[in-house]
Amino acid sequence: MTGEARQLLLSRIRDVPDYPQPGVVFKDITPLLADPEAFSVLTESLAELCVRHGATKIVGLEARGFILGAPVAIRAGLGFIPVRKAGKLPGATLSQAYELEYGTAEIEVHAEDLATGDRVMIIDDVLATGGTAAAAMELIRRGGADVAGLAVLMELGFLGGRDRLAPALAGAPLEALLAL
Template identity: 45%
Template sequence: MHTDPAEYIRNAIRSVPDWPSPGVTFRDITPILQDPRSFRVLVDLFVYRYMRQRLDLVAGVDARGFILGSVLAYELNLGFVPVRKKGKLPYQTLAEEYTLEYGNATVEMHTDAVKPGQRVLLIDDLIATGGTMVAAAKLLQRLGANVVEAAAIIDLPELGGSDILKETGLPIYTVCSF
């Protein structure tokens, strides 16, 4: 039986109720990563989307964006740039702060991570409130990169992050939504 690849991926995502706090349902991608067929289907969805686009780099957001982003960069024969949580990079960095539900957080990149004019795909595992993805896009743009698209496996549209990203003018792509 053939199934839609996006629906196949959606069905492989584990929903964990009341984690990390009561009332929150965590969308866990580890079952996809553990299963070779699911992981290949997921990677292939992204490869097919981006293989004919002119890209220079893939930027992955700490930490689950590193998993998919590095594999995708390899498959597309591109370089990979990590967007890290504050204090994790050893060289000169540029930082961007963003708001969380309770407080603030910061992401950083090396100052030489991208060159002006490079076309970059930004990727993470999911779009929730959009803060991390917007901050990562701003970092890339401050270094002169052209962020072609923000991509993720999962969109949680009720949290409004995809709308916030669209309001910045950044195109987005997600495989599925919950």
């Protein structure tokens, strides 16, 4: 991605101080999504990463990973698989619990959506602590597929997610369009 493209994306991310709690600066991507030029640059950049890493399917993590992953899948000519919070998918699912700073959470995927030979790229908006991404990688592997990589719009490096994810990535690439 060019420096000009990075600057466009950065210019469309709004900082919201003290949200959702005092001391946190929330990175709001809704201005980026509302700008068709910036959203197109983001979609194209993520689609190029998926193709470069040989992905055959895309997983989007609830909820902003759905917003980003679905158009990326269309642009890259790949299938899209939603990874949802527990209890949101009908039928047979694979589930994975993971730790949060304040407790635990659980995500699920339809069991039949993943197959041996699939190379799955995970798409999300932010890499923070890496818990959700690590759980998604476990689900993908339990479904018989391979992790092609993880691609995010922005990485919040000060939270250490990249280091925590290294074992779960097992050599798969982690691509962040923006490092903050």
